[in-house]
Amino acid sequence: MAKNIMFYFSGTGNSLKVAKDIAEAIEDCELISMGKSYKLSDTYQRIGFVYPIYAGGMPGVVERFIKALDLSVNKDSFIFAVCTSGSGQAGGLTNISKILEGKGGKLSYGAPIRCFSNYVGLYAMGDNVDSKAKAQSEATKLVVKDIQGFAIKPPIKKISMSILHGPFIKWLSKRDKAFNVSEACNSCATCSKVCPVENIKMEQGKPVFQHHCEQCMACIQWCPKKAINVKNKTQNRGRYHHPEVKLTDMINKK
Ligand SMILES: Cc1cc2nc3c(=O)[nH]c(=O)nc-3n(C[C@H](O)[C@H](O)[C@H](O)COP(=O)(O)O)c2cc1C
Ligand code: SF4
Ligand code: SF4
Structure with missing residues (x-):
């Protein structure tokens, strides 16, 4: 059994790159996609979630995945969440805090990372791929340091678009x-x-x-x-x- 486990969801690789960078730094970390349900039966030192922000909150599949995850033998683990976004973060981290609290768990650490905006169905793709990748990489380094050191930094509560988020998703x-x-x-x-x-x-x-x-x-x-x-x-x-x-x-x- 690995000491750490991290769950990710990613369409265009921003969140996967962040997850891989964290996994490499904390070592001994399993990386699992949130596309399918998962049974968490072992105890881990750190449990992480990395996902993009959709409509100011979490993607539907991520919300369902975390709600279904049995945390009973991991209530004392260091649980962290990192969300990648194009321009904002709104309730993406507040949402996960609430879900974990409802399950008797606690989000010890949450951080947003600004990345390239990928919603091609809505807007044209920018021409700043390299500068955004560089900024993502720099922001990830700070987050990695925190997670390596088990920093307790619960996310600052943001006003979520919760009324609109559910129907939109x-x-x-x-x-x-x-x-x-x-x-x-x-x-x-x-x-x-x-x-x-x-x-x-x-x-x-x-x-x-x-x-x-x-x-x-x-x-x-x-x-x-x-x-x-x-x-x-x-x-x-x-x-x-x-x-x-x-x-x-x-x-x-x-
Ligand atoms: C359906 C959809 C909705 C999005 N909504 C937001 C949003 O509300 N705020 C934001 O800053 N970025 C938004 N984005 C941009 C992504 O969150 C961002 O590009 C993210 O890093 C993509 O991660 P990935 O490459 O791991 O899929 C949205 C992207 C998609 C596809
Ligand atoms: S749409 Fe066709 S060409 Fe494009 S990825 Fe799917 S199978 Fe391949
Ligand atoms: S946009 Fe929809 S169909 Fe296309 S890869 Fe994502 S989930 Fe699958």
Whole structure:
């Protein structure tokens, strides 16, 4: 059994890169995707959660994952959360504090890290990939130091968009109905492999969306042919993934 365990969710690699950087620094750390449920039966020194901010709060799958996690033998562990965001963080850390408290646990440490904004379905991708990656890396170093030293820094309470967040996240899950696949598709199945919640089935060589989407943008962003689009909005937008995260890192998740 490893001494530490960290759960992550990531569409374009920002959160995965943060999780990997922390795991490397604290050593002896298992990295597990939150795309599937997990039974936590051993006791760990540190338990971490790393995820992006969606609509000012947590992605739906992350919330469901943490609510379902049995923390009974880990109530005294150092529990930390790091959320990556494009521009803000709102209630992303406050939400997790509340969920853990409801389960008898406690968030010892929470920090936001600003990263590249990846929501290609909503806006064009910026041209500041390298500077954002550098800023992410610098911010991660400070967080790593804290987590290595078991710093007790619970997140500052932020006003969450809780009234809007829940309905919005629910609405997102069917937004894949707006996705289309162009003639450029070469049937490589990358989209299906990279989807963290198994929302894409390959049928006759083409992706078919199953309407339990998290809108993580992974399929759109990692498709080598730019064949997946949201209506007619994304055809001329660039594509993004964290420059130091490879497709194999995204696919070979536990
Ligand atoms: C559906 C969706 C909603 C988002 N909402 C927010 C938001 O409310 N605030 C924000 O700062 N960034 C928002 N973002 C940007 C991501 O949180 C940010 O780019 C994050 O680092 C992506 O992490 P990943 O690469 O691990 O998927 C959103 C992205 C997506 C795809
Ligand atoms: S990743 Fe793109 S090219 Fe590959 S199967 Fe999916 S849509 Fe087609
Ligand atoms: S279908 Fe695409 S956007 Fe939706 S969860 Fe899967 S990879 Fe993410």
